[in-house]
Amino acid sequence: MASTAITPTRMVLNQLKGRLKTARRGHKLLKDKRDELMRQFMDVVRLNKQLRVRVEEGLTAAFASQQVASAIMSPEMLEQALMYSRQSVELDVTFKNIMSVNVPVYHFRTQNADPGEIYPYGFAQTSGELDDALDKMSRVFEDMLELAQVEKTMQLLAEEIEKTRRRVNALEYVMIPELEENIKYISMKLEENENATKVRLLKVKEMVLQDAHHYQQ
């Protein structure tokens, strides 16, 4: 809809044409950005889905083993056995830039690299099921870290895509049509003025001729 606030002059027309050009270029760029983000996003989603399934299965299995262990051992013993860990995890975060979205990349290092060193208890008073549970747990842990990274990436990308999509739509369905409408309005108005001027000139010419020579066209 042409807004009535614009003044139909050549200067405004030129300004509007410039803005339309910028809007079109911006629209194209944002559309490309959206498409690329979407492509990356779908990869991440697929990976996330796989990891999620793997982590959930792994954890459920680990908890099941722990359940068995807790059935065999007394709760106090179990808690005591797990109270002090020999393992510790050092985590560092760097950020990776995907299409201007900063997503985290986790680097972790476990203190005890040897998988046999993770048990924080003596074997005399604990059941084998507990070892089993811990073993499963430590194996799923790596996937859990990756899941954290992938899931955060997915959330951040989703936000950016949503924002970009809104912008693309705003440009495509609001900004650009409005600018085009205004440009059309101004050029029509200018043409009308031009016609009016031409007709006026013709009329004046006729009047002048009439006055001078009593000349009838």
Add this chain to the structure above:
Amino acid sequence: MLKIAVIGGRETVMAFKALGLETFPAADGTEAGKILRNLTRGSEDYAIIYIEEVLAAQITAEIDRFKDSPAPAVILIPGREASIGLGQAALKAAVERAVGTNILGD
């Protein structure tokens, strides 16, 4: 040096403790929410916070706050009972948010 936190039921977090993660047992959603707020207040010490699904279900609003910030990552994990599907739901929600519709087909 960043840390990883696990919030969950007493029994759930026990095994994570042995892995060297910091564990915070919580009995219910309110307590979990309180812990989550404490962990994220001001400092950026915790890069990843794992929360048991059953507790997370009671404080979805709190967890959604972290969706748009780069840190920390709040990740749902299944509890001792089988997964209640909240983690999958979060994935679906993200897809819906980005695409506008669920295109995963399930």
